[in-house]
Amino acid sequence: SMHRRILASDATLCAVGDVLVRFMRNVFPEHADIVRRWVVQSVGLLVAEAKIQAAEVEALSPLMQLTEFIREEFAQQRALFGHAKGISEKNRNYPNNPTTRADRIGWHEAGTAYISKGTTFGWYEEKMRRRGDVVAFSWRAVVQEIRNGGYGTPPIPRDVVLDAEGSTARLRLATLPLKMFRSPKTDKKKRRTQ
Known part of the structure; x- marks a missing residue:
């Protein structure tokens, strides 16, 4: 703005x-x-x-700081976006691939990334605390920038597919183009999502 x-x-x-x-x-x-x-x-x-x-x-910009950090973590294979079906904030480890040590920090489908306060921003805050850094912005600032910047649709309530326990939840997800989280240097054959 x-x-x-x-x-x-x-x-x-x-x-x-x-x-x-x-x-x-x-x-x-x-x-x-x-x-x-x-x-x-x-x-x-x-x-x-x-x-x-x-x-x-x-x-x-808060959104650019967050996406740049996510790109770095993707490059080191310490974070990934899971498939959008079965969205749940309960488990951060990716259940279909027990060999990976990457944290699931959001979801993706058809060129769209979904991030949330609990999963994505909570993970970011935790990582910054471990490094001894302070997060200088809030999730609300990220959401406001998404709304103002026209990067995608504003956060909307989304019914979530049944999770492992068979319960459903409603999450507020921010929708962004998946390409925002890919490094410009990333080879097209090497996807950072699973």
């Missing part, structure tokens, strides 16, 4: 520059070209600065 504000400010300044150039053409035509060059140069600088600020804002 901060980046959007920066872009809105840039757009406003561009509009003001355009009005100034038109004014100069009508009132002082002999100086219009100089003013136009100044405006074009200023707009170029604003766009360059907006790109730099966008990168800084993105690095500080």
Whole structure:
């Protein structure tokens, strides 16, 4: 949302520059070209600065911090997303593959990832505590960014398929594109999900 504000400010300044150039053409035509060059140069600088600020804002974003941490854990094969059928927050170890030591921190199906406060964010907080780091944002901040950023649909109540004990539960899941959790360097043949 901060980046959007920066872009809105840039757009406003561009509009003001355009009005100034038109004014100069009508009132002082002999100086219009100089003013136009100044405006074009200023707009170029604003766009360059907006790109730099966008990168800084993105690095500080709660969602980007969380997804970057998940990517690192996927790369080390210490975390994975389980299949979306049978979603349950009760068991973090992946039951169909007892040889893996990876924690199940969410679920996936058809290019969509599902993350939750208890499973994904709880795991993240636990990992950060073990490292001696403090989580500087809340699950609510992550959810708000998902809603504002258009990454997917907002968290919705979801009926969960029967778990191992035969009971059902309702979870609030955030839905995101699965590709957000894949490292850009990841080979397509090596999937980080099971």
